[in-house]
Amino acid sequence: MAAAVTGLTGVLLGGLVAAPGLAAAADRVTAAVPPVAGGPLGHLPAARASADPKGPVPNPIELLPSDPSPNGAVTAADRDFVIKVRLAGLWEMPASQMAVDKGTTDRIKQIGQEIGPQHKVLDAMDRRAAEQLGIALPDEPNTDQKGWLREMEQASGPQFDRIYIDRLRAAHGKIFPAIGIIRSSTRNDVVRQLAAQANAFVMTHMTLLESSGLVDYQSLPQAPPPAPAAAAAQAAETAKKGTLYSSSGGRINPGLVWIVLGAAVLAGAYSTVRLIRPR
Numbered sequence: 001m002a003a004a005v006t007g008l009t010g011v012l013l014g015g016l017v018a019a020p021g022l023a024a025a026a027d028r029v030t031a032a033v034p035p036v037a038g039g040p041l042g043h044l045p046a047a048r049a050s051a052d053p054k055g056p057v058p059n060p061i062e063l064l065p066s067d068p069s070p071n072g073a074v075t076a077a078d079r080d081f082v083i084k085v086r087l088a089g090l091w092e093m094p095a096s097q098m099a100v101d102k103g104t105t106d107r108i109k110q111i112g113q114e115i116g117p118q119h120k121v122l123d124a125m126d127r128r129a130a131e132q133l134g135i136a137l138p139d140e141p142n143t144d145q146k147g148w149l150r151e152m153e154q155a156s157g158p159q160f161d162r163i164y165i166d167r168l169r170a171a172h173g174k175i176f177p178a179i180g181i182i183r184s185s186t187r188n189d190v191v192r193q194l195a196a197q198a199n200a201f202v203m204t205h206m207t208l209l210e211s212s213g214l215v216d217y218q219s220l221p222q223a224p225p226p227a228p229a230a231a232a233a234q235a236a237e238t239a240k241k242g243t244l245y246s247s248s249g250g251r252i253n254p255g256l257v258w259i260v261l262g263a264a265v266l267a268g269a270y271s272t273v274r275l276i277r278p279r
Contacts, residue, residue: 078191079135081194086138091149093119098160099111118201151167175198180199
């Protein structure tokens with residue numbers, strides 16, 4: 001019996017020791033695979049490993065299929081997202097042209113020169129997705145966006161520079177949560193790809209806007225604090241499902257240990273009976 005317990009315990013612990021090593025090996029293999037070239041955002045810098053914070057912005061959507069079919073149901077949230085991508089381009093393209101014309105520094109002008117044409121590319125992607133999905137798109141900015149454009153038209157000098165950076169940076173910050181929700185929840189292939197494409201552009205544009213040195217980070221809205229109750233609920237759900245590791249400390253699930261020991265006891269009892277049974 002002792003031998004059986006030792007053997008089964010050794011198999012279990014051996015698997016636990018090997019699991020992290022296998023995961024690390026898988027990560028090394030994944031990291032060694034180069035990104036696929038010729039993706040739908042080939043005009044953006046390709047991904048590369050670099051510790052330089054000023055290196056190129058990664059382009060993970062090169063791994064997406066180049067021409068997805070419109071499979072999967074389209075929800076109201078999906079439709080709203082496609083419309084919001086269109087609205088973003090309708091006001092940020094003229095705003096960026098104003099940055100080119102009215103910016104007081106070469107950096108502001110350069111930011112406008114990059115964001116404007118990139119929004120044209122994203123707008124074309126959005127209009128194509130809307131056509132595939134039968135979604136009607138607006139032809140002009142909404143009321144708030146028109147107000148921001150009037151504000152920029154009336155401003156000049158350094159005041160214009162700050163308004164341009166602040167308005168676009170705030171708008172890009174708000175769209176991030178919407179992109180994350182749609183990217184992780186949509187059932188539709190076309191919407192999923194559009195969300196990934198929009199995320200790449202938004203990150204690029206936020207980086208460009210922040211490179212102006214005019215973003216007032218202290219005035220940005222704070223993220224809500226994490227909810228401890230949610231973490232506790234997740235830990236309880238993990239334990240209920242009988243996973244091998246606990247969610248908090250990486251320990252072996254006690255229920256699984258008892259199953260292994262019970263099997264060992266039965267095996268030992270069976271062997272003992274065979275040994276003492278008269279022949």
